Amino acid sequence: MITQLTVHALVEQFRRGAATPSAAARAYLDRIAAVDPSVRAYITVTPERALAAAAAADARWRAGRPLSPIDGVPIAVKDLLCTKGVRTTCGSRILEHFVPPYDATVIERLEAAGTVLLGKTNMDEFAMGSSTEHSAFFATRNPWDLARVPGGSSGGSGAAVAADLAAAALGSDTGGSIRQPAAFTGTVGLKPTYGRVSRYGLVAFASSLDQIGPFAKDVIDAALVLRVIAGRDPLDSTSADVPAPDFVAELGRPIEGLRLGVPQEYFVEGMDPEVEASVREAIEVLKRLGGRAEPISLPTTDYALAAYYLIAPAEASSNLARYDGVKYGSRAAGARDVIDMSSKTRAQGFGPEVKRRIMLGTYALSAGYYEAYYGKAQKVRTLVRRDFDAAFARVDVIVAPTTPNLPFKHGEKEDPLAMYLNDVLTIPVNLAGLPGVSVRCGFSLAGLPIGLQFIGRPFDEATLLRAAHAYEQATGWQTRRPPLP
Amino acid sequence: MTDPSAAYEVVIGLEVHAQLRTRSKMFCGCPTAFGAPPNSQTCPVCQGMPGSLPVINRRAVEFGVRTALAFHCRVNASCRFARKHYYYPDMPKNYQISQYEEPLAEDGWLELQADGQPRRIAIQRLHLEEDVGRLIHEGTLETAHASLVDFNRSGVPLMETVSQPDVRSPEEAAAYLRAFRAVLLYLGVCDGNMEEGSLRCDANISLRRWGAPDLGTKVEIKNLNSFKNVQRALEFEALRQREALDRGERIVQETRLWDADRGRTRTMRGKEQAHDYRYFPEPDLVPLELSRASVEAVRADLPELPAARRQRFVREYGLPTYDADLLTQTRALADYYEAAVREVPHPKLVSNWMMSELLRAIPADDERALAASPISPRHLAGLLRLVADGTITGKIAKDVFEKMFRSGEDALTIVGREGLTQIADTAALGAVVDQVLRANPKAVEDWRRGKKAAAGALVGQVMKATQGKANPSVVNSLLEAKLSQL
Amino acid sequence: MGGRIETREVEQVARLARLELSAEEKERMREQLDRILGYIDKLRRLDTEGVPPTSHAVPMVNVMREDEPRPCLPPQEMLANAPDRSGDFFRVPRIIED
């Protein structure tokens, strides 16, 4: 089945003329029609746009002039990336009918590379959540067990790639929103270094933490997509002027002698024993490949989650202030005046988790509390970064579990704090702006995927991906498929 | 109005928002032109669309540095932007990108003339921010059922300059603003147009008994859109506070709005409703670290500023302080003066003509009108050259000036065409004088009887007969000679 | 645990955040914020004396653009999502000061 191919295998078929982008796009659209009603990965599917883009790609491959190594590849994007003329909801009622008049930079780059947009994927409202249950529209299901969540907030993108509903997908990661759903759906999920990929057109959750990255079926695919979307953008002041190397070319190098740090704090109390066993085994595999594993300490880890739950809500409360019913989005009817209108619009347009974080963030920034909360959190952030600096003075890559537990059931984590604790192993990376990737490292007895996280130095995605690729090649985990038609 | 200064000292601080004359907005590429059709100069960034991001306009920063140096401020080695939060429908993101803890520049001063004496008003800080959109109320703000929003102005670069509470009277506040505006115009960083909102002022004012060590409770006044309104509002407010204090009342810390139509201030919001702006560093922008060298480069490029130019005009052209003050109000006016003096080296003559004639037709502070003046400095000099060498009389020159202003022609053309050249020839004028004496026997008789004033009427007749072209001193001496011979 | 945040503060914060909350929502919010703040309180145990704050993960400075006008988007595109409009203006209900 063409939809089971990796991006690099699919492109090889395009090159040989064994398949066309149009055939691939149609196969994916057919599969979406057949399978997505049970997975529910997509909020919006864009068949006409996809087929038109695919036809153009057909012509380029026929002429032997592809725009890029991923020309014609069908891709899905999280529904918080602005797409001109295609509604962009952020999983929220307040933006249910919002149609941006412009494309996000990553969308422009994907199109310039010839990729085919299949549609927009489901997510926790405004990327706030770890289960994709907080979408205002519907919950996405985990392809490995439909009774379970796919993780979040980019759960739709993770599920789409896992269920072969897209060849690759883009998500965004603020506190683990790519890596955690990648772990839960058994996909490769890469959060690049902060500044590696332009945020222009990414509807902001927490500006200093948000970063766009790919979901893919394997590490090579993730590297291929990253190459296309990475690089300085004059429209994003925080996008770094660092050249994007050919990440794929780097992958082949062996990891002999690579120093791997294993942070003791990442094997937390209450961790699922199956997760711990798989990760420990994965570290043994890496050692057999010539990696030199050594224990390291990241002492501020225990505080990172608390700092994150001040910084991210504070920035979110600010970023979400613009949804006031004046310029775009929904507006509540029957208001007395403009204040009443905005207050009702926001009350009706935002779900409970978004309201909770807006309240928390507003409180943390308000007069009298700033120093104790937001100011303190920014200092903790410095300490988290120093932990990593110290670690990377000794090791090249850090290896750890992506999440402490296996995918949970829908409705299992009702308590907000319990949900937040799920991000404890992914958040420090965002606070420090580092790159991180999650790859499949085994399955529980019940057949649920487990994620292994690699963390790298700033802008050293090359080493990170090389380690992940070496591990992936040494194991057979990629061949297993979810129990779907 | 009774003078509040009798028992109390008036303490005023001023906050001025100046729109910077950049070509594009503070954080996006939209143009900044005034008066475009509604919402025609916007983009995702300045309309605060989801996903949009700001990028700092380099020229706005340069303009800020230039102004800071002109105000003798310390330009901070590192500064950053912060978000200032409050909800208002003209503010697209419901936060304004401004500067808070680390402004562009601090600690400077502005010199102004108070009663002919130079006085320095300390400047506390200068920072950059973005403007908001514009609201149009369907009716007045109070009665409107709905309002309309235009985001064309949203994102236009603003420079906010906050003075220390050093200003001691409403007149001095107006003088501060005039001097402030002059500096901005000299620097070319702002067009200074108050009607279009390029320059806006908020003031805070408090009263204290003379000699009291602590400042009184201050009241902030908003909506001051002209020098005159600043002075009027502060005069009203000083009196209101004084009367309240005299009645033994306490001043309430609040924000008041100036209502120019009613000539009074009224409460806008009290202290208990004071905003909680929740400032925090703008995560979408990175800090600015301006090197010493780059700041020094801007300093080296500063033009001569009003105070220095005023002093030079006195020194170099021998002008009275009054003239120098007036002519250096704007850079364009001073440039005009110097261009004219270069053509005709009679500094006081040029000054007189500019003050009495040119500035009657063109407001002294209106650089645009001056630039569009039909009489260029060269044309004015051409006219004054004819006056200086006696080709035409002062009286004729005034007519010629008006004709030049209407037609844009130069003086020689008009004088040549209309035969306005002064007559100083004794023989020619002698014949006219004889004629006038013959035609006015009564005046001659009056003169003979000792009514010397009758000579004036005779001069007038001679001027009339020559259409004003007769040289007045030649006419006088001829008349005197001929009358005494009679 | 408990008692970190009062209903009065929840109301004040909701007003700042422009969120209308029902009485029931307020109480639930108070309770949940209280628990979250209780968890966050662990930061107090961490000594941050003399530690500078980090607001950007990747340190960068002086990112600016040249002062060159770029094309705007036409009003019909910028107003396409407007909940209410009058001509090419956005329209909002009566404005009051808060």
Ligand SMILES: [Zn+2]
């Ligand atoms: Zn714009």
